[in-house]
Amino acid sequence: MPKEVVDHDDPTTPAERLEVKDSVQRKLFMLSGNECAWPDCRQVLVPEEGGWFGQIAHIRAAERNGPRFDKAMTNNQRRGFDNLVLLCGKHHRLIDDPERQHQYSREDLEKIKIRHETRFARALDDLSRDEEQYLDGTTANTVVHCSTLLGLYGDFLDEEQRLGEIERFNRIADHLATATLAARQLLCSVVKANSRIGVAEAARRNGGTKRQVYDLVDELRRLHLAEIDPTPWDELGPDDARERIQTTDGARNNPVFEGIPFWNMHEMGAPVDYDAVIVQLDFSVLD
Ligand SMILES: [Zn+2]
Structure with a gap:
């Protein structure tokens, strides 16, 4: 029997935490302006002296029983750009804290994400230009012609x-x-x-x-x-x-x-x- 293909675009597929794609991580970082998205938090995500203080937070949880889990979503939507926000460790813990997560609704977090990212919209424009070039590269196909048939x-x-x-x-x-x-x-x-x-x-x-x-x-x-x-x-x-x-x-x-x-x-x-x-x-x- 062929192994059944799991369809992560199907909302009836059981929830499973999927790795965030590199392209999505890059986009999140480009739009972060290198700062935590939390209002008035100025935590730098990649300081000059090195290290990495950013954490990718799920607005609606990747797994069942997680904060703001939404069973109508697909696994691919859960790991998609729109459902993710880059925060510092402190604010990531805050929104996922079992005692306090109920204070932070999906709508609140989406607002925080969008307000922060809009400030860096120009960076996104630059990024999408890079992405287009990347796509062009992958479609550059080498053709070998026939000569006698x-x-x-x-x-x-x-x-x-x-x-x-x-x-x-x-x-x-x-x-x-x-x-x-x-x-x-x-x-x-x-x-x-x-x-x-x-x-x-x-x-x-x-x-x-x-x-x-x-x-x-x-x-x-x-x-x-x-x-x-x-x-x-x-x-x-x-x-x-x-x-x-x-x-x-x-x-x-x-x-x-x-x-x-x-x-x-x-x-x-x-x-x-x-x-x-x-x-x-x-x-x-x-x-
Ligand atoms: Zn923060």
Whole structure:
């Protein structure tokens, strides 16, 4: 039996304390102005002489029975930026103190957080610019073009057709490189499932949540690569998944694919390493 994937975006998943992401920690610190968020507390979080006095406090607790625990939240929301505030040790202990926590409501703490962080809004602008550059870096994909396509076509094509196909395939390679790695991994699962796969099954194979899969499908749809199957529910067969992802076919005048199927290369006879082609963008495996 496959191990069941725990969905931390599902509010019915039991509460579990998850580590705060690095990007969220950075954002919290950038917005703190290096000071405890408590009104009029001037405790510096990272003094010049070294050390670290900041503590990440949960506005609504990470675990059941914790202060201000809210069972309607998901685990990912509990560790999200909006639910966290950077305090000094003294004020963190104060708001979580079993005797006194009831004096500090969720609303009070959110107000304290927002008032403090707004003062450092300019720092946030700078940070989001950094984050964008970081994202650009992770989507910089290296493409290896094909040069003969003999592995795929053998001597089936005449020279002119073959050169035309090489050009087309390399255009497709460059187009695939505009998708993120995660989106290409999803696309590859769809192709390997004969161009149609249920959303839940895709989430299971890619180790993500359904919501993440929907976001990736949205990216693939904008790039004319895949979409949610628009067939109405009552026209689906009894065994079909209700929410399915399908590759876009050539019939939609896609300028990149030029109307000729690309996803069923394996039907031409030779086995195709779709992971190499779609995920690693190495089109030379088709030579
Ligand atoms: Zn403080």
